[in-house]
Amino acid sequence: MSVLELTSVSRWFGNVVAVNDVTMTIGPGVTGLLGPNGAGKSTLLSMMSGFLPPSSGTVTLDGEPTWRNPAIYSLIGIVPEAEAMFDSMTAQQFVEANARLHGLPHPVEAARAAIDHVDMSFAADRRIGQFSKGMKQRVKMATALVHSPSVLLLDEPFNGMDPRQRMHLLELLQRLGDEGRTVLFSSHILEEVEDVAGTIEVMVAGRQAASGDFRSIRRLMTQRPHQYAIVSSDDRALAAAIIADGTADGVTLGADGLVVQASNFGAFAHALPRLASQHGISLRDVTPSDESLESVFAYLVSR
Amino acid sequence: MNPVVARLALASLLGRKRSWLLIGLAGLLFIVAGLTRWGSGADIGASSTLIQNFGLGTLVPVMCLLIGTGVIAPEIEDGSVVYILAKPLPRATIALTKLAVAEAVALVFTVVPVLIATQIAGDEGGRLALGMGLATALAAVAYTSVFFAIAVLAKNPTIIGLIYALLWEGTLAGYVPGVKSASIRQWALAPAESTLSSHPELGVASDVGLPLSVVLLVAVTAGGLVAALWKLQRLTVRVGD
Incomplete structure (x- = not known):
């Protein structure tokens, strides 16, 4: 059981602040580090x-401080995002070299077990340079797991994986978390975090935007006001109908159509087609105008 | 020193295209040595000039550049250095091991070709080969240490190293008097000159005295190591983009 503790951590590069006053504790179990690209993950x-x-x-x-303290690597396994490994070596040779660098007593067996753990035994004697992205990802996992670390840190581990590989990695992370290991992985995709992480830490623009149980943060995210741009055959009549119906919070009528604010996303999505057909209005274009992940995160920060 | 780090360093040095490049450069030296012998009738003066200017002055620094930077710079560049750094090993051990491997590879890939090329171009009882082999070995150790430091310290180690190797050591150190005495090439020639002191016809001469040369060679070699150690202790690595 190991605990990572960050206390008032900031990091800047020249004039750019990459991480701004972050305090968090990462304990056993799976934690997702969620945020858009460039958030400081x-x-x-x-x-x-x-x-x-x-x-x-x-x-x-x-x-113990992590900087300039190589002793921590007996406890930590790291899966970097970069794909580069020693491409001329086979998976077994490379994982074995990692085991030897850790000073493990039985490096050959440890490497074999780690490769088996990530379901790569069938390709253990093939050169890493020939592997697909998903296979390389699994070899990276094997090198990180070879010394059975109590902490596993993964940077964007799902990038470039197909759904089956994703599922497999999710199960593996879940299992490692259940074993009492501290597993932290970063992602910029909400759904990736949803399936596995019990706890999430949300980063936006270098700041910690939200922290805690996944479900409650998810609720915050889905219940925020949604904005839609709508073009119809009769914008003015539709605006009146939407306001009268009461499922939206506000309607702005402009030259290019309507902009509607709705905090109850589900109710409005059901009401809109009904209102249109009742009033004989045809909908030409309905676009959620702020569905980007950045806007979801920005909403969390502003709260 | 760590044997696994050494094995990985050796694999990445000789596994890449680099080793073919090194062999190609050695081959180039042999061809030019053959042409020199053919053109000069195995004249010892012509052989000595060739080995000093083209061998020691140009090829040796370029080969040491390839080796000294190649043992660590590509790993820092592509991020695979993470696998070695994320181990319970002091970074000083990693740096020392990698430098030792680079030095050994540099000695083999520079001294052997220079000995052979001297025989091809023309020698007198192996004396020129002895002198130039000694100078090459000393220069290789110093150059590799300097290029290793540049690889850890600089963002574009190959470009900086190439400018230093070709412009300073290869060109200016051959002609410009002030630069001449401030070059590894001249320092490495001093012990060779004193070894061959009874054979001035071989034309092996340095602009710098022997004791000073030895001190400077040791200082540059140690300085490169210390600078590389210092920087590697503080090297920051990004685990992602």
């Missing part, structure tokens, strides 16, 4: 991995 992971010192604040693993 990789910077946070780099600091947790001991590859980057914080500009201020402290990052510790079980009370």
